[in-house]
Amino acid sequence: xxxxxxxxxxxxxxxxxxxxxxxxxxxxxxxxxxxxxxxxxxxxxxxxxxxxxxxxxxxxxxxxxxxxxxxxxxxxxxxxxxxxxxxxxxxxxxxxxxxxxxxxxxxxxxxxxxxxxxxxxxxxxxxxxxxxxxxxxxxxxxxxxxxxxxxxxxxxxxxxxxxxxxxxxxxxxxxxxxxxxxxxxxxxxxxxxxxxxxxxxxxxxxxxxxxxxxxxxxxxxxxxxxxxxxxxxxxxxxxxxxxxxxxxxxxxxxxxxxxxxxxxxxxxxxxxxxxxxxxxxxxxxxxxxxxxxxxxxxxxxxxxxxxxxxxxxxxxxxxxxxxxxxxxxxxxxxxxxxxxxxxxxxxxxxxxxxxxxxxxxxxxxxxxxxxxxxxxxxxxxxxxxxxxxxxxxxxxxxxxxxxxxxxx
Amino acid sequence: xxxxxxxxxxxxxxxxxxxxxxxxxxxxxxxxxxxxxxxxxxxxxxxxxxxxxxxxxxxxxxxxxxxxxxxxxxxxxxxxxxxxxxxxxxxxxxxxxxxxxxxxxxxxxxxxxxxxxxxxxxxxxxxxxxxxxxxxxxxxxxxxxxxxxxxxxxxxxxxxxxxxxxxxxxxxxxxxxxxxxxxxxxxxxxxxxxxxxxxxxxxxxxxxxxxxxxxxxxxxxxxxxxxxxxxxxxxxxxxxxxxxxxxxxxxxxxxxxxxxxxxxxxxxxxxxxxxxxxxxxxxxxxxxxxxxxxxxxxxxxxxxxxxxxxxxxxx
Numbered sequence: 001x002x003x004x005x006x007x008x009x010x011x012x013x014x015x016x017x018x019x020x021x022x023x024x025x026x027x028x029x030x031x032x033x034x035x036x037x038x039x040x041x042x043x044x045x046x047x048x049x050x051x052x053x054x055x056x057x058x059x060x061x062x063x064x065x066x067x068x069x070x071x072x073x074x075x076x077x078x079x080x081x082x083x084x085x086x087x088x089x090x091x092x093x094x095x096x097x098x099x100x101x102x103x104x105x106x107x108x109x110x111x112x113x114x115x116x117x118x119x120x121x122x123x124x125x126x127x128x129x130x131x132x133x134x135x136x137x138x139x140x141x142x143x144x145x146x147x148x149x150x151x152x153x154x155x156x157x158x159x160x161x162x163x164x165x166x167x168x169x170x171x172x173x174x175x176x177x178x179x180x181x182x183x184x185x186x187x188x189x190x191x192x193x194x195x196x197x198x199x200x201x202x203x204x205x206x207x208x209x210x211x212x213x214x215x216x217x218x219x220x221x222x223x224x225x226x227x228x229x230x231x232x233x234x235x236x237x238x239x240x241x242x243x244x245x246x247x248x249x250x251x252x253x254x255x256x257x258x259x260x261x262x263x264x265x266x267x268x269x270x271x272x273x274x275x276x277x278x279x280x281x282x283x284x285x286x287x288x289x290x291x292x293x294x295x296x297x298x299x300x301x302x303x304x305x306x307x308x309x310x311x312x313x314x315x316x317x318x319x320x321x322x323x324x325x326x327x328x329x330x331x332x333x334x335x336x337x338x339x340x341x342x343x344x345x346x347x348x349x350x351x352x353x354x355x356x357x358x359x360x361x362x363x364x365x366x367x368x369x370x371x372x373x374x375x376x377x378x379x380x381x382x383x384x385x386x387x388x389x390x391x392x393x394x395x396x397x398x399x400x401x402x403x404x405x406x407x408x
Numbered sequence: 409x410x411x412x413x414x415x416x417x418x419x420x421x422x423x424x425x426x427x428x429x430x431x432x433x434x435x436x437x438x439x440x441x442x443x444x445x446x447x448x449x450x451x452x453x454x455x456x457x458x459x460x461x462x463x464x465x466x467x468x469x470x471x472x473x474x475x476x477x478x479x480x481x482x483x484x485x486x487x488x489x490x491x492x493x494x495x496x497x498x499x500x501x502x503x504x505x506x507x508x509x510x511x512x513x514x515x516x517x518x519x520x521x522x523x524x525x526x527x528x529x530x531x532x533x534x535x536x537x538x539x540x541x542x543x544x545x546x547x548x549x550x551x552x553x554x555x556x557x558x559x560x561x562x563x564x565x566x567x568x569x570x571x572x573x574x575x576x577x578x579x580x581x582x583x584x585x586x587x588x589x590x591x592x593x594x595x596x597x598x599x600x601x602x603x604x605x606x607x608x609x610x611x612x613x614x615x616x617x618x619x620x621x622x623x624x625x626x627x628x629x630x631x632x633x634x635x636x637x638x639x640x641x642x643x644x645x646x647x648x649x650x651x652x653x654x655x656x657x658x659x660x661x662x663x664x665x666x667x668x669x670x671x672x673x674x675x676x677x678x679x680x681x682x683x684x685x686x687x688x689x690x691x692x693x694x695x696x697x698x699x700x701x702x703x704x705x706x707x708x709x710x711x712x713x714x715x716x717x718x719x720x721x722x723x
Contacts, residue, residue, distance in 0.1 A: 039502075046702070049509040052566035052573065052630075083508070086616045091506040362700030384699070387576055390564055396692075 033303040041377065041399035045089035046384060046392050049159070055391035056081055057209075058368035060107040061381040062115060068092065070132055071381060073393055077209035080104045080119050082132060082139045089395055101128055103207050103390050105156045107369065108132070109164070111183070116144065118156045118166065120207070127153040127166060129185055133200070135238075145185050147320055150177070154217040154232065159245070160225035163188065166208040167230045168221045169358045170202045176232040177239075178219065178248055191248025195233040202233070202259065213314040216264040216279075221245065227294060231263055237350050238262040252295040254303070261301045265317040265332070269348060275319050275330045278305060283406055286344065288330050289351035306386035308344075310336045313317050316367050321348060324372075325404040328352065331370070333380070339364035341382045341396075345406050359396045363388055378401035484536040484544075488673060492530055495523035496556040498706035499684065502691065504698055505562075513563035513575070517662020518706065521557045523713065528553040528583070534720055542596040550588040552613070554712060557581040560703065572630050578701055579623040582711075583687075584644065586613035589591060590658050595602040611679060613654040618646035622701045648690045648706055656681040656709075664720075671720045681709040 047056070058073040067087040075081035080097040091134040102122040108115045115132040127150040130141040131227060147153075152169040153205035159165055170177045175192040182188050205211035215238060219230045219308060228248070231240045240263040256262030261280045268274055276287045278300050284304030292303070312318075317334045324331075328348035336342050341359040346352065359365060368381040377400050384394040501517055530553065536546035558580050566572030594607035624639030669710030686705045697703055 042692050044698050044704075045506050047508050048505040048562075049507055050511050050513060050563055051509065052564045053568075069485045085506065089506065091508050094420050094508050260676055359695065361695040367700065377711055385565070386702075387562070387574060391573075 041086040041397075042402060043089045043395075043397045045085065045395045045397075046092075046386060047083060047091060048386055048390075049087075052390070054166065057366075057383050057391065057394045058083075058381045058393045059104060060117075060369045060371070061395065062108045062110070062371060062378045063373045063379065064115070064134060065113065069379060070108060070115055070134075071393060071395070072104055073368075074104060076401060078102045078122065078174075078207065079175075080130075080141075081142065083393060084134075084139055085256070085395065086242070089397060092285050092287070093137055093139050097130075097141060101130060102142070103153075105153055105166075107156070109156075109158050111162075117141075118153055120153050124148070125151045125279075127151075127168070147179070147187075148181050149187075149190070152207075154203070154206070155217045155219050155230075157221070159221040159228065160223070165219040165221070165228055165230070167217055167232055169200070169233070171200050174198055176230070176234055178228070178230050178243065180228075180245075191243065191249050191250075193230075193232075193234045193303045194248060195207060196236055199233045200397045214316070215259060216262070216317065218265065220268065223270065227251070229266065229268075229294075231266070240266065240300065242292075252293060253297050254292060255298065256300050261299075263300050264315070265319040267319045267321050268328075269321065269331070275321065275332075275346070275348070276303070276305070277317045277332060277334070278303065279314060282312035283335075284308050284315055284317075286312070286332060287351075288346035288353070289348070293316075309337070310342070312337050312339075318367075318369055320370070320373060324407045325376075327354075327407045329407055333367050333370045335365070335367040335382075339366070341365050341367045341380065343370065343380070343406070347407075355408075358407060360384060360394070364367075365394060368393075372403075373397075376403060416465065422459075433658055441553060448621065450650065471603075482537070482538045483723045484534070484546075484671070484720045485723060486523065486534040486536075486671070486673075486718055486720030487532065488534060488675070488716045489531040490575045490714060490716030492528045492554065492712050492714035493523040494526040494528060494554040494556045494713075495711040496526075496706075496708045497519055497711060498708045500707040502704050502706055504702045504704055511563070513559040513565065515559065518558040518560050521559075522712070526554075526556045528555045530716065532716065532718065534718065536594075536720060537609065541599065544594045544596075546592050546594060546607075548588075548590045550586075550590060551585045551616075552588050552649070552712075552714075554584045554586070554710060555581060556584075556710070562702075571632060574628050574630055576624060576626045578703070579625075579700070580703055581623075583619045583621075584650065585616040585618070587616055588613035588654075592658065596664065600694075601666045603664045603666075604661065605664055606659075608659040609657070611656055611658050615647070615650055615652050615654070615685075618650050620644045620646045620697075622703070624701070642700070644694075646694075646697075649687055649694065649697070650685050651683070651687045653683070654681055654685050654710070655683055660714075669721055671722075672717070673720065674717050675715075677712075677714045677716070679710070679712040679714070684708065685710060 056073050060072045062070050069085050071083040072079040075096045080101050083094040084092045101119040101122045103120040105118040108117050119128050124276050127147040129145040131144045133142050146249050150168045155167045157165050164181040166179045175194045177192050179190045180188040206214050217232050221228050228245045229242050236309045238256040238259050242251045264277045264279050266274050266276045272291050274292050276290050278285050285307050287305035313333045316333045319332045322329050322331050330346040330348050332344040343357040345355045364385045366383040368382040378398045380396040382394050383391050386392050531551040532548045532551050534548050536544050538544040560577045560578045564574045588611050590611035592607040592609035596603045597606045621643050623641045626637050628635045658679045660677030665672045684707045686707050691704050
């Protein structure tokens with residue numbers, strides 16, 4: 001006789017319950033829950049298109065108040081290119097601004113909650129200030145101001161009083177020029193530093209993107225804003241000049257040797273201490289805490305530093321002092337001989353190397369810039385050659401956890 | 409290196425713990441069930457006593473339950489193996505590329521291969537306990553190797569000179585090796601030497617390793633002549649790109665054939681993964697993967713159809 005269905009069901013009930021509990025408690029014990037990560041925390045994006053003969057070279061990336069990003073770049077070496085992407089790095093819109101606003105300078109500046117940048121007139125070689133129009137879906141920037149007296153603009157930076165420095169080249173006087181603008185973009189003063197020879201060919205090479213290298217023109221200010229510095233041609237050589245912030249008077253120099261030796265990046269730390277990188281022919285050196293006599297007349301080749309053989313000869317270098325996870329850090333962004341983007345992170349208090357981070361592999365990557373994001377992450381941009389040949393903007397977004405891990 | 413070894417050792421210990429937990433629970437169930445049966449019917453080796461309508465005790469043999477090994481036993485152990493077909497089911501798709509101009513010749517999203525193109529294999533150890541004549545439970549620790557693949561194609565064109573163009577075709581094949589512990593409830597439909605059966609349950613899998621093979625081919629028209637090329641095939645370790653656990657439900661059936669002390673079985677199982685197997689934390693951490701083959705993984709679950717044959721012996 002067969003056991004009745006009812007009886008079988010009763011006999012089955014207990015084991016079934018135990019098995020069910022066992023299965024699901026087993027799943028719980030072994031921790032197979034999904035890891036949830038917001039797509040805005042970290043990502044890598046390459047802004048590609050099918051155009052065969054266009055190239056991009058990004059200069060700066062900034063996060064806007066709504067969490068999206070603006071990337072300032074050149075297109076085809078001279079045109080100004082603005083790219084806007086969303087919080088996850090997905091493309092929103094872009095525009096190529098051709099004549100007359102060509103050769104955008106160095107970085108985006110936040111003024112009254114709006115991003116601005118400088119560019120050059122392709123015919124008159126004078127300087128423009130443009131404002132990124134975030135409300136315009138076509139990203140066409142607005143002209144804010146013209147500076148007809150600033151020719152061949154090479155670099156711009158914002159200083160502690162909210163004003164701006166613009167380095168330029170005066171081809172008539174054969175001198176490097178530094179112009180101080182106040183926070184309202186009115187000219188405070190302009191100073192000339194004699195080169196004593198015609199270096200216009202080198203200047204043009206920078207704008208045209210020709211030649212073997214781009215010289216590291218830059219400007220900056222001390223923490224308290226009392227000293228300004230500029231890196232450019234002076235007295236037959238590519239030199240770092242320290243000037244009085246109130247009138248531009250030359251205080252001291254860190255001389256280069258023609259175009260072969262000089263400083264490639266600098267940021268003021270405290271007192272006479274600067275974080276620098278320098279080049280000597282094809283070698284690169286990093287001085288995370290170098291003491292500089294800003295009122296002296298010294299040779300940049302004698303200030304020492306740690307040689308970084310992995311850095312590309314004549315590498316683009318940007319150094320910033322950042323607060324990361326409560327630590328005063330000095331972050332160098334640059335590029336390596338193996339065509340990777342590299343970040344070197346130092347402790348600003350003792351100059352010790354904390355970490356190094358590399359981006360890119362297999363296909364070439366070139367360094368553009370980096371900036372911290374609102375949530376404590378970091379945006380790093382550069383240029384990659386997709387399929388080894390198509391220059392495109394690459395965007396690496398690191399989460400706060402990743403950035404914090406750089407200083408641990 | 410030592411970290412990797414330690415991690416594998418920990419994983420192994422972890423898995424052994426899971427197996428022993430399940431076995432313990434299985435024995436517990438068997439014991440509880442056995443006591444219940446003894447209490448109600450009186451169990452002796454080879455069968456049970458039950459009462460007929462006239463209240464007479466009657467012996468019911470397990471001999472007819474060949475699924476337990478062809479004899480009058482409750483436990484059966486065996487092994488089976490075979491091939492499987494996997495279909496990846498992407499939930500959210502991701503790409504390294506974001507297009508500034510809508511592409512015309514590029515596949516903007518990955519194109520996943522059909523399951524018939526994704527052939528893997530599995531080897532399973534079977535531990536089975538018979539609850540009733542036709543009903544049994546089994547734990548089936550399995551080494552399963554799943555494969556799935558997809559294509560991504562890219563194009564660059566000179567629209568002023570049509571002779572200038574480059575096409576790249578990437579074929580990505582992923583191999584995922586899991587150690588799984590499916591737990592199944594089985595019902596044998598007939599009491600006969602040749603019996604169809606159905607079963608269903610849940611499975612838990614622990615990722616052992618993951619590999620990816622990328623094959624690049626292309627057509628380069630930029631030199632004025634068409635050049636077809638085959639790039640190198642590269643193999644990448646992908647362990648960090650996947651979460652370590654996969655779980656889901658499983659259903660299947662087959663035919664069991666009793667031959668002496670053994671049961672030979674042919675079966676088909678369909679598994680439905682319930683969790684995203686991709687580690688979202690690590691999606692953008694592999695430089696080689698992203699920069700070299702421009703590839704990142706989509707969030708996905710796996711569906712798997714497996715065919716197997718094997719043998720079970722009663723003990």
